[in-house]
Structure formats: structure tokens, C-alpha cells
Amino acid sequence: MNLRLTTALVALAVLCGLARPQSAASGRHECAIVQALDGSATFISDAAECAVKTAPASTFKAPHALIALETGVVADPLALVQWDGTKYPNPMWERSHSLDSAMKSSVLWFYQRTAGLIGRGRMLAWLERLAYYCR
DSSP: OOHHHHHHHHHHHHHTTTOOOOOTTTSOOOOOEEOOTTSOOOEESOHHHHTSOOOOGGGGHHHHHHHHHHHTSSSOTTOOBOOOOOOOSSGGGSSOBOHHHHHHHTOHHHHHHHHHHHOHHHHHHHHHHTTOOOO
């Protein structure tokens, strides 16, 4: 496993649990699951909260970006992909973006385009390889 994949797996484990809705009672719901790559025990911050199924939302940018890089769909994280002129509700999306800028501004069209280039089969195979899931 290369360094980029190793780093991404550790970051992904943390990111999966951080996009939780706020609660009136406690102010926040948070879950972090971290699995060390050496196979040692898994750290789970709050087992009950981590058992709640939650859509990954923007945390999916991390594995998506990793898969785009690993498959070669994105060869250079700073290379611009041309905006096609489509109007979007977020003005930040209405320009050309690189993987780097798309991650910072959550540019939906960039991820949709790269997902199409990766393809369903390769995306699913990589998600399986990463043992990706968010609870």
C-alpha cells in the first residue's frame, strides 16, 4: 500500500464520523472510528452514535478524490478541468476547477464528471478495496 493510500485511509476513518447533525440536547452528535493500519484495536469514540446510519455527504470527497488519483482519472491534483458554462446555485462552481479547488469548494459538477470517468465498476471495486463505509 502506498503512502497516499495509507494517509487517505487514516483520514477517511476520521472523516466518516464527523458529518453529523446537531442535537438540541447535546449541541452535537459526533462519531470517529479509527483503525490503525498495523491491525491493532479499532478506536470508536461513541459506539451508540457510530451505530447511527448517516449519509456520508461531503466526507465522500476524500475516497472519491483518492480513487480518481489511483485510477489515473486525475493525474495532477492541480490540473484544471474546464467548466462547461452551466449555471449553478453556488457561484464558486462556475469556473474551471482542479481536484484541489474542487475539494475546497465542494464542486459537485467536478465530482460528477470524475465519477463518470471512473465508472461504476471501478468505483465499486475501489470502495470495496478501501473497505469504505460510513455508518
